[in-house]
Every structure is written in structure tokens, then in C-alpha cells.
Amino acid sequence: MSSLTIDVLDPIKLPLVARLYKQYYPSGKAKKDELTVVGYWEQQLAAVVRFRSIEQYRLLTGMLVVPDQREKGLGHQLMDYCQDKVLSGNDYCFAYQHLESFYAQHGFVLVEENVLPNALKQLFIRYSTSGKKLVAMQYQTQ
Secondary structure (H helix, E strand, O other), rough: OOEEEEEOOOOHHHHHHHHHHHHHEEEEEEEOOOOOEEEEEEOOEOOOOOOEOOOOOEEEEEEEOHHHHHOOHHHHHHHHHHHHHHHOEEEEEEEEEEHHHHHHHHEEEEHHHHHHOHHHHHHHHHHHHOOEEEEEEEOOOO
């Protein structure tokens, strides 16, 4: 299996991620104040994930693998990099229910809504009541 070239995005390249989201994930909005990790496949931007700071916590958000690059393990490679270099016990994600096992393979465990930090709990409630089928997960350090 070939591998991604993975790195933290230089903020000057944020427009590249913005274009990728516009094309494949219109609700995704890359922001300068977020940590953005990107993966390049054959010199083309193919995968991205962002970490949004909320108080002393971070929310994994905007995970995207370009559709014609899916089923190659790129998402797993990106998350492996994040496990090694980025993730800590203060990181959470609101995963679509069908992706729970994907995030579980990378150290995230289900958490009940009532144990989420308040700022994250409010956000989770807002997202969930908008019709998204989400589960709250927290990264567990090894």
C-alpha cells in the first residue's frame, strides 16, 4: 500500500483546503485558528482533518478523504499520524454513527452526552437536534 505524505498545514495554504471543502464537503469551513492536518497522495491534496479549540479541549472536525481516493486506507493513515503526533485526552469528536468503529480503531471511545464538558455538550446538543445522527467520542491515550 502506498502512503500519504502527511503534515500540519501551513496557514498560507488554507485556500487549498477551502477549495477542497467547497468541492466535496460544502459545510466544512477551514479556519486559521484551527490545527489542520493534511494528506497528499501523489502530490495531490487527498485528505484533511481539523482540530477546533473549544476552551481547553479540541474537537476533531471536518474529516474528509476525496471521494476518488477512498477505500485506500488514507483516512486510517491520517488518523494514525494524528494518534502519533496530535491527539491527547482532551480531544473529542462527534462522529456520524456509521463511522463510530472507524474512530474507535484510532483510540476514541464513546462518551455519554452528560459527561461532555459543558461547551462541547451544548455544541453536541445543537448538532444532534439539527437531525445529524452523531455519537460523542473522546480520545483515550494509551
